[in-house]
Amino acid sequence: MRQQLSYTYLIFLVFLSFFGSSNSIIVPLTGHGWTINNNESYFVQGQIPGTIHTILLAANQITEPYWGYNDVNLRYLIYTSWTFRKNFSLTDDFLTLTQFTFHFDQIDTVTNIKLNECFIGQTNSMFIDYTFNVIRTCLQFNNELRIDFDSPVMYALNQSRTYNDSVPPDCPPDMQYGECHASAFASIGITDNLYLQAMNNATISIKLESVNVASYQTSINRWQKILHLYFNLISHLSHNISISLLIPNEYVQLWWPNRYGDQSLYTLSVYNQGELVGSRLIGFRTVELAQHSYGSTINGTSFYFIINGHPIYIKGSNWVPPDSFQERVTDEKLERLLRSTQLANMNMLRVWGGGLYERDSFYEIADRLGIMLWHDFMFACSLYPIDELFLINIHKEVIYQVKRLQSHPSIVLW
Known part of the structure; x- marks a missing residue:
């Protein structure tokens, strides 16, 4: 109700x-009309949201990544850089305004962004949104937005080389090609909304x-x-x-x-x-994680949730991304999976920290179905740097994601 x-x-x-x-104009840049190329070996038309595997699949350049040994055969795609281009036009009404910003709700991951001949900015995290100011002289009636994506694998390798220490095993076995639940696809692309906004200096948007x-x-x-x-x-x-x-x-x-x-x-x-x-x-609810000592003669503590003053018997499972390519996940699929969780009499899912922060509709469905979420931050399966630049990025990520999700009663633990 x-x-x-x-x-x-x-x-x-x-x-x-x-x-x-509130005078502003928004130009959406998602949808068709994008050109994607990789060192001239691939040159295809595609749509956004999209990543290289799904874009090439839609263009009949590759076969389904899940089929056979394609997870291995297509691995070469993630070892090179990619360029996404979009040509778009602007109206006189748009250009007569005075303040311009690009908005990326989610981009995956390491990029340099140019508009015409102007450098706009860089990205290096999939887990925060980005807003970039654009000066008027960079804008024309006909424009080209260019986004250069680094190979995430090569970027990570180069980052690791800045440290003198090595983390074993230095020679991982050849048969390791992914997680226990999925193959390893290092996605590259734009995975959410992207738009250009114009307004007057006096406008408060x-x-x-x-x-x-x-x-x-x-x-x-x-x-x-x-x-x-x-x-x-x-x-x-x-x-x-x-x-x-x-x-x-x-x-x-x-x-x-x-x-x-x-x-x-x-x-x-x-x-x-x-x-x-x-x-x-x-929603209105109280949450307590009860960790009470059993006394001096017994090691350990209790560990259970109390919701609205009542102890809850947890029945649940682990949630991993339902597809390696998020643009293929529909709200209907999320509804079906979470509804199955409810019908199985489960009441909690742990959102695995090796995946991603899900889209808003996932949490809205969990709220509606009464599925509590034990929510990891995205720090599973690896060691992470502690240098200042990395910690600044993590600080932005935590603030952004907690603010975005904190109104959901389904989230009971971070």
Whole structure:
């Protein structure tokens, strides 16, 4: 059951904080019209979102990567660099505006980006989004966006050579070609939305990035809901708003894991001057990981979850990416897999740290079906550097992903 939370003073505060024009134009750059080449040995047309394997498969340049020994036979694709190009036109209305930004929701992974003859920026993480400013002189009526992808394997090899230490085994066995559950495909490409946005300097473009929903029961008959709203303002201002809402118990239905009760969700909407800025589905629930000592004579502690004051018997499994190529995963497939989890009477999935942070719809489905998520950060299966540049990148990743996902009641542990 979904119910609308509507509080006048919440909307009024947002009005005061973000009064401004919303004049902007967005040019989507996903879809068809991309040219992909690899040192002239491949030169194909493709669409975005897409990675080299699925693009070449759609162009009939390779056969299905999962067939036979193709995971080995196609390995040469990931050892070279690739270039993605997109030609697009801009209107007079677009070019008369004054501020321009490229937005990459997800790009995989190591790139140099150029627009016409202008260098735009670099990327080196699949797990954060990127926004790049573009000066007006770089833009024309007819434009070429060029993205040069480094081989992720060669990039990792070159990075490892900057360290004097080696990590055994230096000679891995030839039969090791992937994980226990999948073959090794090092994906290269653009795996989410990409667009160019224009606005005036006086424009404040508001994007509701995330809602941090902290729930706790202040008394037997009252809940307190603390909302931290994170806004991305393209005017380069940064604003966070914290608002506390006290909600009587009679207006709240709790979110429960599968087979323990209903999965009650509420829609929280934020408006600016009557225009919807963003909305989130939220739920009310408490989580405690009980780790109690058994006493001085017994080693170890208890380890179980308490949801809404009730101990939960965990029945679950491990979640790995359902396809090596994320652009082939549909929301319908996610629904089917998570529905199967629910019908099997499971109530928890551990999101494996060797995969990826899933798309929003995965968490929305888990919320709706009562599937709790034990969520790893993406640090499995390897040793990781601790140099300053790497740690800065990790800091960005953790902040971005936690802000993006923290409103989901299904996530019970990071």
